[in-house]
Amino acid sequence: MAQIHRLHIQDEAKNCSADQFYSFLKTERTKLPQVFPLGFKSVDILAGDGKSVGTVRLSKIAMGTPNVVTVTDKTEAVDDESRTLGFSVIDGDLLRMYTKFEYKLTVTPLVTQAGDKQSCLVEWFVEYEKENEDVLNPTEYVELASNITKTMGSHHDRMA
Template identity: 35%
Template sequence: MSQKLEATTEILSSADKFYGFFRNSMSDLANIFPAGFKSVQVIEGVEGSVGAVLFYSIVVGAISQSVKLRTEAINDAERSVTYKALEGDVLQLYKSYQFTLTVSNGSVKWTIEYEKALPLVPPPEIYMAFAFATTKAVDAYLLLSQ
């Protein structure tokens, strides 16, 4: 059974620039947030388009992990992007895992939809904390580059 975890955090940068980064520039995350992203590679399609697949080497909660994500949906009018995990460590805990970020003026809402692999698996709160840390890093980068 699919479950959902949602949380919102503030941003100070322009909503359009923040959304544009997550829509088109995910491959820059290793340069902006090297403590969290060791590498990001486009392995299929064109970054910023539905169907693009990127491979991430990340550090979540001091644990090195990898994940292959496909861009599932892009909605420019609502400033939202949805990514789905195709392979990786996250799928050892969850049968399915996808997340959506929706950017508004002054805030970002993260929605993680997941199905636990086993009943005792906790909700993906550690991944939500990682999303918030990534939000802060990108927000700071965008503010400094304005």
């Protein structure tokens, strides 16, 4: 029987409100290549409205030069009250290594000590099942999630 593995990371998106960050990832993920061109080559909506459960997106992700990885994911959960989004990978290169790959993120508001600029805490939860025990843990994808958080926080004006 295959073993389910879980990873959790959290990072602060500075100078970016929780609502801005959450709204961007919920409704404007197709703009990720503009905000984070080193990580994303393209993000296209294949099905759905781009913001609701059932939306399917195809992403081309730069995972080291010249490697580009394709990932098709489906939005499985949207909770505006808790600013939580859940996704499952349904096709693409990741499924060659992992029989299951799901991720969820939760965005929580933070107020800086100065009180005049907001930041937010972004928590990423990854659940995966390896194709076999020789497959490495998906650390580069966890690093990508961390870089998304940091990059989007510094580019919050593009999210408005």
